[in-house]
Amino acid sequence: MFVALSMAEIVSDHWAALIASPKYSAFAAWTTGYANLLGQVAVTTGISFGNAGLISTLGAIHGYEPSASRTIGIYAGLLVSHGMINSFGVKTLGLLNYASVACHSLGVTGLIIALLAKAPTHRTGAEVFQLFYDGTGVDGVGWSQRASPAYVCVISILTAQYTITGFDASAHMSEETTNAAWSAPMGVIMSVGASTVFGFFVLVSMLFCIQDFDSTVSSVAGQPVLQIFWDCFGKTGATVAFAFVIVCVYFCGLFRMMYAFSRDRALPGWFDHVDARFQSPVRTIWLAVILAFILALPSLGSAVAFSAATSIATIGLYISYAIPILLLLIESKNFVRGPFHLGRPIGLVSVLWVCFITIATCLPELNPVDSQTLNYTPVAIGIVALYAFGSWFLWARRWFKGPRSEALAELEQEPGHPNTHLHKTVTDEKKGGSDSGAVIRPASQ
Secondary structure: OHHHHHHHHHHHOOOOOOOOOOOOHHHHHHHHHHHHHHHHHHHHHHHHHHHHHHHHHHHHOOOOOOOHHHHHHHHHHHHHHHHHHHHHOHHHHHHHHHHHHHHHHHHHHHHHHHHHHHOOOOOOHHHHHHOOOOOOEOOOOOHHHHOOHHHHHHHOHHHHHHHOOOOOHHHHOHHHOOOHHHHHHHHHHHHHHHHHHHHHHHHHHHHHOOOOHHHHHOOOOOOHHHHHHHHHHHHHHHHHHHHHHHHHHHHHOOOOOOHHHHHOOOOOHHHOOOOOOOOOOHHHHHHHHHHHHHHHHHHHOOOOHHHHHHHHHHHHHHHHHHHHHHHHHHOHHHOOOOOOOOOHHHHHHHHHHHHHHHHHOOOOOOEOOOOOOOOOHHHHHHHHHHHHHHHHHHOHHHOOOOOOHHHHHHHHOOOOOOOHHHHHHHHHHHOOOOOOOOOOOOOOO
16 A cells, blocks of 8 residues: 555656656666566466466366366467457457456455355354465475464465556556546555455455365365355356356456557567557557467466466566655655655655565465476566666667657646646757656556
8 A cells, every 4th residue: 555655646746757867767767667568468477377277277177177288278368369359359448348347346246245145154253364374385384384474474465465456557547537636646546445445355255155174275176266166156156156257357357558668669669550440559469468478388387377477467567666656755856746745754665565575476485496386486577677777778778768759748738737847858858858858657657
C-alpha cells in the first residue's frame, strides 16, 4: 500500500514525469521502461503459463496425462489466442474487458458464496489463522527446519505481492479522466485497497472450506483449490467451478502491450508501427508473445518455473514503480505537487520495501536446491539489466531522449497545472534542445 500511495502522489499531477533533472531523465526513462517491459512480459508468462497448468490439472482428473512439454504446448496456444485477440479483435477486446470485470466481481463472489454454503464442514478460526504449514521441502524437510520459520514467511510474500501489481493503470488512462489530478491517485489507491479486501475474502473463504487439510495439500487432483471444489461440489461441480476459474485467469491474460515504449524508440524502430487496418501495434504484440514464450521454456527442466515467472514480474514492475518514487525523493525540486501529497517518509518506506521484496523474490523456495528447484529469477533479471545498462552506455544514450515532443506538447496544454519548468522543457525541445525532451514517464513506460 505504501508503494501505491507513493505512485498516487506522482500521478496526482499525472504528467509530472518531469522528476529527474534533464541530465539524467533520459537514463531514468530508459531503465524504468525496460524494468516495466520485463515485468509486463513476465506477468503475461505468469498468468498464461499458470493457466496452462490449471487446464492440465483439470484434464488430469478426467484421464489426461500432463507433462512439461504438453503444458508448454497449451501455453503456446493460449499466447497465440491472446495475440490474435489483441491484434485483430480490438473491438472485441473492449467487450471481453467488461466480461472480465463481471466474472471477477460478480462471478467469483457468487462462486465463493456457493462454496461456503455447500461445504459439508468448516474449519475453525484457530485452524485458519494459527496453523503454520511449511510445504517447501521436496524431501519432506522444509526451510522452517533447514533455516527458520521466518524464512518461510519471507518467501511466501511473493504470491501476495505478485497479485497486487498493475495499479499504475490509472496513470496510463489519467488523461482520459475528469479531474485526473485527484481521480487518478484515488484510482491507484482504490485498486490496491479493493483487491486486498476482496482477495482476503476469497482466500479466507477457501481456507474455511477445506475438508481434510492433509488430503488437500497433497491432493490427488494435483491442485489444492481443485481439491476443495471437489470435496464441496463433487467431481462434476468441481469441474464446472474450476473451468470458471480458468476462464477468469484467461481474461487476465488479455495483455496490454508496450507500444508506448517502442514509440519512444526504446525498442528497434521496426516495432514503432500501428497497423492501419486493425488499429493495433501488431508487431509489438507478437514480440511480447515470443518473449513470454521464451521466458517459460525453462519449465521444461525446472519445477519452479511458475514461481520464477511471478518473481520476475514482481521485481520488474515494482522496480519500475520504485525508480520514479526514488527520483521524487532525490529530485523533488522538479516535481510539481498535485492535490494528493503525502511527504517524503511514505516514499522512503516504499523504496525500502521494493528493495526488500526484490531480494526476497530471488531466494530459493524449494529445497534442497538443485537444477530442478533453483530460482532462476536473478539470471533473467541480470540478463535484462545487463542489456538495459549496456545498451544505454554503448549506444542508446546518444539518441534516446524519452517521450517525443508531441507528448510533451500535450503537457503544455494540460489545464490546471501551470509549470514554468515544463513550459521551458517543451519550448526547448521544439527548438531541438538535446536534453530537455528526455523525461521519465513512469506511468506509460
